[in-house]
Amino acid sequence: MSLRHALLGVIKDTPLTGYDLVRHFQGTVGFLWSAPQSQIYPELRRMESEGLIKAKVAPRGKKAQKRIYSITDAGMLELRRWATDFMPLPAQRDPIVLKAAFFDLAPIEAVREQLRAHIAQFQWRMEQWQAREDAIRERRAELVEVWLSRQPVEEHEHIIKLKIHALEGLIGRAHAEICWARQGLALCDEIEEQRALAQLQNGKAASAGG
Amino acid sequence: MSLRHALLGVIKDTPLTGYDLVRHFQGTVGFLWSAPQSQIYPELRRMESEGLIKAKVAPRGKKAQKRIYSITDAGMLELRRWATDFMPLPAQRDPIVLKAAFFDLAPIEAVREQLRAHIAQFQWRMEQWQAREDAIRERRAELVEVWLSRQPVEEHEHIIKLKIHALEGLIGRAHAEICWARQGLALCDEIEEQRALAQLQNGKAASAGG
DNA sequence: GTAGTCATGTAAGAGGTTACATGATTAG
DNA sequence: CTAATCATGTAACCTCTTACATGACTAC
Numbered sequence: 001m002s003l004r005h006a007l008l009g010v011i012k013d014t015p016l017t018g019y020d021l022v023r024h025f026q027g028t029v030g031f032l033w034s035a036p037q038s039q040i041y042p043e044l045r046r047m048e049s050e051g052l053i054k055a056k057v058a059p060r061g062k063k064a065q066k067r068i069y070s071i072t073d074a075g076m077l078e079l080r081r082w083a084t085d086f087m088p089l090p091a092q093r094d095p096i097v098l099k100a101a102f103f104d105l106a107p108i109e110a111v112r113e114q115l116r117a118h119i120a121q122f123q124w125r126m127e128q129w130q131a132r133e134d135a136i137r138e139r140r141a142e143l144v145e146v147w148l149s150r151q152p153v154e155e156h157e158h159i160i161k162l163k164i165h166a167l168e169g170l171i172g173r174a175h176a177e178i179c180w181a182r183q184g185l186a187l188c189d190e191i192e193e194q195r196a197l198a199q200l201q202n203g204k205a206a207s208a209g210g
Numbered sequence: 211m212s213l214r215h216a217l218l219g220v221i222k223d224t225p226l227t228g229y230d231l232v233r234h235f236q237g238t239v240g241f242l243w244s245a246p247q248s249q250i251y252p253e254l255r256r257m258e259s260e261g262l263i264k265a266k267v268a269p270r271g272k273k274a275q276k277r278i279y280s281i282t283d284a285g286m287l288e289l290r291r292w293a294t295d296f297m298p299l300p301a302q303r304d305p306i307v308l309k310a311a312f313f314d315l316a317p318i319e320a321v322r323e324q325l326r327a328h329i330a331q332f333q334w335r336m337e338q339w340q341a342r343e344d345a346i347r348e349r350r351a352e353l354v355e356v357w358l359s360r361q362p363v364e365e366h367e368h369i370i371k372l373k374i375h376a377l378e379g380l381i382g383r384a385h386a387e388i389c390w391a392r393q394g395l396a397l398c399d400e401i402e403e404q405r406a407l408a409q410l411q412n413g414k415a416a417s418a419g420g
Numbered sequence: 421g422t423a424g425t426c427a428t429g430t431a432a433g434a435g436g437t438t439a440c441a442t443g444a445t446t447a448g
Numbered sequence: 449c450t451a452a453t454c455a456t457g458t459a460a461c462c463t464c465t466t467a468c469a470t471g472a473c474t475a476c
Contacts, residue, residue: 029311065455088331091464102219104372118299157404169310
């Protein structure tokens with residue numbers, strides 16, 4: 001149930017509407033845990049019914065309303081419990097690696113395309129993570145600052161370093177992914193070269209034999 | 211639908227029963243894509259009904275029977291299609307990293323425990339992957355050899371190199387994960403030291419002031 | 421006979437994806 | 449008035465998890 005805790009992790013800093021949370025899930029926390037809008041609204045309702053968050057209904061214009069959620073003591077407790085409890089590694093399940101193990105079934109140009117996209121995707125993500133890291137380090141990350149303002153000053157640096165460490169994990173992983181894909185591209189070149197060479201020698205042998 | 215293709219990827223080499231596949235999913239392919247037994251049997255039935263595999267019912271002892279599945283032309287085609295088609299990156303969703311972003315909410319000893327387990331888990335996986343890689347390279351991987359025996363000899367090295375490349379991706383990632391967790395442990399030490407130092411200075415200030 | 425392995429399932433529920441659906445409000 | 453944004457949902461479907469369930473066969 002990580003979505004729940006990702007949501008709590010944002011709401012703990014400041015009260016937000018479901019809509020705000022949806023946006024944040026494409027911005028800040030979304031880099032850590034992506035979730036579609038259709039998952040967030042029902043989850044907020046469930047969390048409310050379980051007392052982890054509470055909603056304040058606020059008017060919006062003349063007729064419309066919105067629900068501004070804030071964390072409860074029970075929610076904060078649950079978040080701390082989750083952060084503290086041991087969590088086993090999720091099962092190994094990566095569709096790209098699985099596919100890579102069967103790349104010999106695909107034309108080499110399709111393999112290249114997949115690997116190039118892999119690089120591009122991770123480079124894009126890496127930039128996002130890097131930007132987020134910079135924002136946190138330079139004290140420009142709004143919600144983090146709100147949270148820090150409620151923590152003892154001597155802990156601020158520790159909190160920041162831990163948050164940066166989490167992002168460093170993603171960046172390091174992205175780096176590994178990019179290296180891997182580049183090696184894959186090199187392997188594609190090597191394979192194609194050897195095929196061309198074999199073709200050439202085949203031709204020679206044929207003309208020599210014929 | 212990666213489970214389906216993981217299954218096809220094994221069945222393509224040699225006919226197998228559901229039971230055999232379950233075991234393989236803790237051995238060879240399971241390092242790439244883990245799946246519980248309760249998912250494999252129904253999926254095989256579905257694949258059979260869709261004509262991707264066909265079952266040969268064989269007797270087992272006197273009364274019992276077993277279903278030996280083998281791949282059909284349609285199944286082989288589907289596997290090649292899947293290997294060729296472009297596949298977008300799965301959404302970012304890693305519970306451990308998410309948790310790491312909120313490590314400041316947990317007691318430092320709990321953080322250490324999580325990180326130590328992280329290292330141990332990935333070291334274990336890494337050994338499995340490494341062993342698998344060695345087996346493939348040294349031509350001791352049974353099913354891979356069955357597959358190779360039906361491929362042109364001049365392609366053998368390419369196929370092996372591609373399969374090893376897939377495993378190298380996992381190994382590289384595991385390496386990154388271990389590095390990250392070690393840095394986390396170092397950070398824990400640092401934080402604890404600084405806390406102890408602050409405690410000490412607080413004590414001094416208190417005794418000087420009081 | 422009995423323990424271990426071979427063999428095959430079902431079922432409830434959690435979590436995630438994709439698409440659809442609606443309506444108020446605000447900025448131009 | 450019209451388009452973009454704010455705001456909140458529902459529904460069908462798929463995948464995966466966890467647990468339960470059964471029975472034949474084989475080696476001791």
